[in-house]
Every structure is written in structure tokens, then in C-alpha cells.
Amino acid sequence: MPRETTYRKPLWFPVCSPLRWSFESTLRGLCSQSRQNTKENVVDLSQYPPERIRNFSIIAHVDHGKSTLADRLLELTGTIKRGHGQPQYLDKLQVERERGITVKAQTATMFHRHALNSNHAMDDNDRPSFLLNLIDTPGHVDFSYEVSRSLAACQGALLVVDAAQGVQAQTVANFYLAFESNLTIIPVINKIDQPTADPDRVRAQLKSMFDLDPKDALLTSAKTGQGLEHLLPAVIERIPCPPGQCDLPMRMLLLDAYYDEYKGVICHVAVVDGALRKGDKIASAATGQTYDALDVGIMHPELKSTGVLFTGQVGYVVSGMRSTKEARVGDTLHWAKSTVIPLPGFKPAKHMVFSGLYPADGSDFDALNHAIERLTCNDASVSVTKETSTALGMGFRCGFLGLLHMDVFHQRLEQEYGARVISTIPTVPYIFEYSDGSKVQVQNPATLASNPGKRVAACWEPSVIATIIIPSEYVGPVITLCSERRGEQLEYSFIDSQRAFMKYRLPLREIVIDFYNELKSITSGYATFDYEDDEYQKSDMVKLDILLNGQPVDAMATIVHNLKAQRVGRELVEKLKKFIDRQMFEITIQAAIGSKIIARETLSAMRKNVLAKCYGGDVTRKKKLLEKQKEGKKRMKRVGSVDIPQEAFHELLKVS
Numbered sequence: 001m002p003r004e005t006t007y008r009k010p011l012w013f014p015v016c017s018p019l020r021w022s023f024e025s026t027l028r029g030l031c032s033q034s035r036q037n038t039k040e041n042v043v044d045l046s047q048y049p050p051e052r053i054r055n056f057s058i059i060a061h062v063d064h065g066k067s068t069l070a071d072r073l074l075e076l077t078g079t080i081k082r083g084h085g086q087p088q089y090l091d092k093l094q095v096e097r098e099r100g101i102t103v104k105a106q107t108a109t110m111f112h113r114h115a116l117n118s119n120h121a122m123d124d125n126d127r128p129s130f131l132l133n134l135i136d137t138p139g140h141v142d143f144s145y146e147v148s149r150s151l152a153a154c155q156g157a158l159l160v161v162d163a164a165q166g167v168q169a170q171t172v173a174n175f176y177l178a179f180e181s182n183l184t185i186i187p188v189i190n191k192i193d194q195p196t197a198d199p200d201r202v203r204a205q206l207k208s209m210f211d212l213d214p215k216d217a218l219l220t221s222a223k224t225g226q227g228l229e230h231l232l233p234a235v236i237e238r239i240p241c242p243p244g245q246c247d248l249p250m251r252m253l254l255l256d257a258y259y260d261e262y263k264g265v266i267c268h269v270a271v272v273d274g275a276l277r278k279g280d281k282i283a284s285a286a287t288g289q290t291y292d293a294l295d296v297g298i299m300h301p302e303l304k305s306t307g308v309l310f311t312g313q314v315g316y317v318v319s320g321m322r323s324t325k326e327a328r329v330g331d332t333l334h335w336a337k338s339t340v341i342p343l344p345g346f347k348p349a350k351h352m353v354f355s356g357l358y359p360a361d362g363s364d365f366d367a368l369n370h371a372i373e374r375l376t377c378n379d380a381s382v383s384v385t386k387e388t389s390t391a392l393g394m395g396f397r398c399g400f401l402g403l404l405h406m407d408v409f410h411q412r413l414e415q416e417y418g419a420r421v422i423s424t425i426p427t428v429p430y431i432f433e434y435s436d437g438s439k440v441q442v443q444n445p446a447t448l449a450s451n452p453g454k455r456v457a458a459c460w461e462p463s464v465i466a467t468i469i470i471p472s473e474y475v476g477p478v479i480t481l482c483s484e485r486r487g488e489q490l491e492y493s494f495i496d497s498q499r500a501f502m503k504y505r506l507p508l509r510e511i512v513i514d515f516y517n518e519l520k521s522i523t524s525g526y527a528t529f530d531y532e533d534d535e536y537q538k539s540d541m542v543k544l545d546i547l548l549n550g551q552p553v554d555a556m557a558t559i560v561h562n563l564k565a566q567r568v569g570r571e572l573v574e575k576l577k578k579f580i581d582r583q584m585f586e587i588t589i590q591a592a593i594g595s596k597i598i599a600r601e602t603l604s605a606m607r608k609n610v611l612a613k614c615y616g617g618d619v620t621r622k623k624k625l626l627e628k629q630k631e632g633k634k635r636m637k638r639v640g641s642v643d644i645p646q647e648a649f650h651e652l653l654k655v656s
């Protein structure tokens with residue numbers, strides 16, 4: 001028998017401003033419906049056959065209001081009890097709250113009463129209840145892998161567009177992700193409360209860019225609550241129910257996983273056929289390994305044990321997987337006793353940027369290994385292989401979907417696992433051909449041409465097709481920027497009288513570092529940008545070495561375009577000079593291509609006397625300063641006889 005689960009009642013907030021009044025009153029009206037859903041205060045999932053289930057995603061450009069809208073839906077269905085001004089409920093990670101961006105897709109199950117073909121005479125209690133699974137997705141291009149995975153569990157998507165900003169680069173990218181997944185798309189024009197909102201212009205853009213019927217667009221303000229009452233009825237009426245057959249042997253798609261200290265690996269799953277019950281023996285189609293379903297439930301929005309998940313439902317299963325490596329995102333889990341055809345799964349993530357990760361303190365290697373293993377369970381898009389650097393010791397070469405993704409991964413390692421890491425200059429995966437005809441993909445510049453006797457004969461670098469949307473007056477500076485970055489214009493048109501749309505082929509290397517910031521700064525923050533990977537292009541790339549006192553520092557090697565090598569080499573040595581403390585001997589810092597030195601700086605010798613500032617003979621103060629110096633030294637990496645502070649490695653990341 002399915003276990004019962006409890007609804008939470010919505011909370012009413014005091015009315016204290018006209019703005020709040022309209023929001024609260026709308027919410028109150030809507031919530032009264034959901035409150036009546038909860039009359040019996042329990043839910044039995046067997047009441048929700050596929051016809052009564054809707055799985056949908058919220059997709060949008062960054063900051064167009066997805067998470068706020070998701071929160072409002074959770075509130076109006078009584079799933080969460082909260083008020084205005086609180087951090088977004090579904091942005092749970094510290095990194096998400098600090099940066100104000102969604103990094104992980106989050107699923108929440110809601111219940112809502114609605115009569116199809118709306119019979120207004122019907123009492124709320126008589127309206128059938130629907131189970132709605134909402135998936136809030138990230139907006140930034142680096143996390144589009146999360147979006148495409150989430151869409152695999154959905155039949156529809158709310159495409160949210162800011163009423164003032166209109167269609168932006170990630171609106172285009174996300175629309176095509178949903179369109180290619182054959183999802184029903186409901187356009188939602190949000191933030192209509194803004195003084196500069198122009199819903200008619202956005203409607204026209206939706207028509208011209210995506211051929212979406214302007215009449216289908218819903219107008220909302222997640223801030224004031226205006227128009228929210230139309231969202232869930234549209235979801236229920238327009239989005240099809242999940243396909244899948246109740247009478248087939250159970251199979252489900254593993255959508256995501258994370259490690260919980262108490263429960264072990266928790267897998268988020270979408271049950272495609274049959275039903276999953278607590279106690280079932282399940283197997284992984286990828287590995288053949290079998291497990292027991294120890295706990296089964298829904299995200300409501302916290303884990304709520306239900307003991308069963310039926311066809312079309314999205315929820316979680318705790319299966320006693322011991323290692324996070326066993327939870328392969330995209331895998332099909334099924335009843336161990338039956339054979340099933342595995343579900344299509346997901347395209348493997350394509351790594352755009354690689355960087356070495358090393359423990360700040362060499363003795364922390366095992367701790368970092370453990371932290372990376374746990375975190376990659378929750379972020380399957382990172383690739384990890386072990387590597388060794390002469391400068392930094394044992395570490396890992398990790399592949400990321402972009403620079404922001406890399407940054408977020410570092411931050412999560414530090415915040416969630418207390419790991420202190422040093423990362424090497426990010427690089428993109430090049431293909432090099434040697435004089436003997438052999439080809440290699442180079443993810444770590446230090447490994448390039450490490451075989452003596454092999455000469456590089458040719459190089460190919462990855463490129464992307466970039467979509468840029470800007471107000472028309474910024475077209476000139478953007479064209480200049482793209483050509484400086486070795487871009488090739490592929491398309492140039494106008495979305496409407498005020499906005500230009502451009503497509504460029506750009507080398508990936510030119511956009512991973514700093515391109516977006518520069519684009520934003522030359523367009524006063526108005527440009528939006530998105531990219532998808534394209535083919536490799538032949539290119540004239542060289543390896544740039546950094547030498548300290550004549551000794552190459554492998555962790556600082558980078559690959560640059562021949563024409564830019566001189567400038568990059570100069571910037572790198574100047575940066576290093578600023579960050580390396582003077583030591584007891586002279587230090588030469590050089591940048592070199594092969595045996596040719598292209599830039600050089602010298603740090604003259606000096607004894608850094610930390611006690612110089614300590615006047616008088618206070619022993620405790622002297623001790624304190626010496627302790628501080630010792631602590632600082634721990635964070636240094638010794639290359640030959642030169643100590644390099646951690647910050648030097650971080651600073652080098654910013655040179656393109």
C-alpha cells in the first residue's frame with residue numbers, strides 16, 4: 001500500500017503595502033483552492049494516473065525571473081509557507097544564494113485542483129487534483145547541460161521572458177533546447193509591473209523569432225502576483241501528460257544524484273513505465289549492479305517519503321549505492337527481475353575548459369580526492385583524471401562546461417567540503433599533429449610536445465557559434481570586439497527596430513576568458529550572449545612557458561595564438577612579478593616559446609624581515625608575526641628555490 005504524505009497549509013501574510021496587497025490578495029485567492037486540495041491533509045499517489053500528472057520546466061534567460069516564479073507557484077499551491085523578501089527557495093546552494101544565480105536544476109512536486117474544460121459551477125472540492133512536477137533550471141549558458149537533462153523529464157516548458165528586456169541570447173538557446181525535445185512551450189512574459197515593460201513588443205519578438213502565437217503568451221508579474229492565476233491552468237490544459245505505461249515492468253531515468261551524509265546517495269528519478277515501490281530490487285542498465293529501493297518518495301519540495309512512485313511521477317529513491325560513481329546520471333534503473341530496453345539517456349557533456357586542480361597543501365590530496373568524488377556525484381558534467389605536476393604535486397585535471405562552471409565548482413568544493421584548491425590556467429582542448437603524423441588532444445599544455453624528437457606540425461582549436469543580441473547602437477563596438485577576438489561574422493539581422501541579432505564563429509579560447517565581461521562593458525550591460533560548440537578550426541597556436549630562474553613551471557604553461565603570444569607573455573611575467581615576494585636571491589621571471597625568451601622581469605634580492613615592523617621587545621607580538629609568516633609560507637608553492645603564493649596562480653587565470 002502506498003504510504004500517505006502530508007500537505008502543508010499555506011500561510012497568510014499581513015497586508016502592509018498596496019503592492020503587497022495585490023500580491024497577497026491574488027495569492028490568497030489562489031491558495032484557497034489549493035488549501036481545499038489539502039482538506040483530507042494526505043495524499044495518495046495512486047490517485048494520480050499519468051492523465052493527472054504534468055511535468056514541466058521553467059526556462060529563461062538569466063535573471064528573467066524563473067526562480068521567483070517557481071517560488072510563487074510553490075506558495076500558491078501551498079507547497080511552501082513563506083513571505084516576500086526571503087531567498088529563493090529552490091536556489092538552495094550557498095553559491096546560488098551568494099551569486100544570485102541558479103546552478104542546479106531543482107524539482108518540486110505540487111498539487112493543484114483544476115477542472116479541465118473549466119466548469120465554473122463546480123465546487124473547488126469537486127475539481128480533480130493534479131500532481132505537477134516543476135523543474136527550475138539554471139539560465140547561464142555554462143549550465144545548459146542541467147537544462148537539457150531536466151527537459152528529458154518534462155513534456156512542457158514555461159519559456160519566461162522579461163517584459164522589458166525581451167528575447168535575449170539564452171532565451172533563444174533555451175527555446176531551441178525545448179523545441180528539439182518536442183516539448184509544449186508556453187510563453188510567459190514576466191515582470192509586467194516594471195515601468196519599462198512592453199509586452200506587445202515581446203509578443204512580436206516571440207512571433208518573429210520562434211513563430212509562437214502572440215495569443216498564447218501569458219502576462220505575469222512574479223513580484224506582484226499579477227497574472228499568476230493563469231499559469232497552472234495553462235500548464236494543465238496545454239501540456240500533455242507523461243507517456244508511459246502503467247502495466248509494463250518498471251523502468252525509470254536517473255536524472256540527478258547527490259550524496260547525503262545520513263542517507264548515502266539519493267537519486268532523482270522519473271518513472272517512465274510501471275511503479276517503483278519501497279523494497280523493490282532494482283538494477284542499473286549501465287552496470288548491471290542491483291540495489292534495494294530503501295526509501296522512495298517525492299520532493300515536496302523537501303524529501304517526503306511516499307513508499308511508491310507511479311508511472312509518470314518524478315521523485316527520489318535511496319538505493320544503498322555506496323559509491324557516488326554508481327549513480328550514473330542518464331542511466332536507466334529497472335526492476336532487477338525483468339529485462340527492459342534502456343531509455344535514451346543524455347548526450348555526454350562536452351567539456352569546453354580544462355584546468356588542473358591541486359590541494360593548496362600537498363598533504364590534503366586524499367581529502368581533495370574525496371571532496372571531488374562527492375561533488376561530481378551532484379555535478380556529473382565535470383570530468384576528472386588524476387595528474388601530477390612538478391610544481392604542484394599530485395592533483396586532478398578537470399573538464400568543465402565553461403569558466404563560470406569552473407568557478408562554481410571551486411566555490412562548492414571550498415564551501416561544501418572545506419577543500420582549499422589551487423587551479424592552473426584554464427585551457428581549451430586543442431588537437432596537435434606531430435611531424436610523425438600522430439595526433440593528440442591536449443588538455444594540459446604542460447604535456448604538449450613532451451616527447452623529444454617530435455615537432456608540432458599543425459594545430460586545430462575548438463570554435464563556437466556565438467549568438468549575440470544587442471541594442472542597435474552598440475553594433476559597431478561589438479563587431480570590433482569580435483574581430484579582435486578572431487571572430488568570423490555569420491549572420492547579422494534585426495529582431496525589431498531596436499535590437500540587433502548577430503552570429504559569429506569564434507575560437508573557444510577567445511571567449512572563455514573575459515569575453516562576456518568585455519562585451520557587457522562595451523554595451524553598458526545590454527548585450528546578451530550564448531554559444532554552442534562548433535567544429536575544430538586549423539590555427540597557429542604555440543605553447544608559452546613560464547620560467548622561474550630558468551626553470552619551467554609546468555602548472556603555468558599555456559597555449560596561445562602566435563600573434564598574441566608576445567602580449568600574453570608580457571602580461572604574465574608582469575603579473576607574476578607583482579605577486580611573488582622578493583626572496584633572499586634574485587629571481588628572473590621569463591616567458592618563452594620553445595627556447596626563445598619573449599618577455600622577462602627581474603625581482604631583486606631582499607630579506608623579508610617580518611619583525612621590522614615590530615618596535616620594542618614585545619615577545620608575544622614577535623611570535624605572532626613569525627607564526628603568521630609560517631602560515632603564509634604554507635600557502636606557498638615552492639618551484640626550485642622560489643616560493644610562489646597561491647594568489648599568483650589565481651591571478652594568472654585572468655590573463656587571456
Ligand SMILES: Nc1nc2c(ncn2[C@@H]2O[C@H](COP(=O)(O)OP(=O)(O)OP(=O)(O)O)[C@@H](O)[C@H]2O)c(=O)[nH]1
Pocket residue numbers: 060061062063064065066067068069088100101102103137138139140190191192193194220221222223224
Ligand atoms: N519587477 C520585477 N522583478 C522581478 C520579477 N520576477 C523576478 N524579479 C526580480 O528579478 C531578479 C531575478 O529573478 P530570478 O528569479 O532570480 O531570476 P532567474 O531567471 O531565476 O535567474 P537565474 O537563476 O540566475 O537564471 C530578482 O531580483 C527578482 O526579484 C517581476 O515580476 N517583477
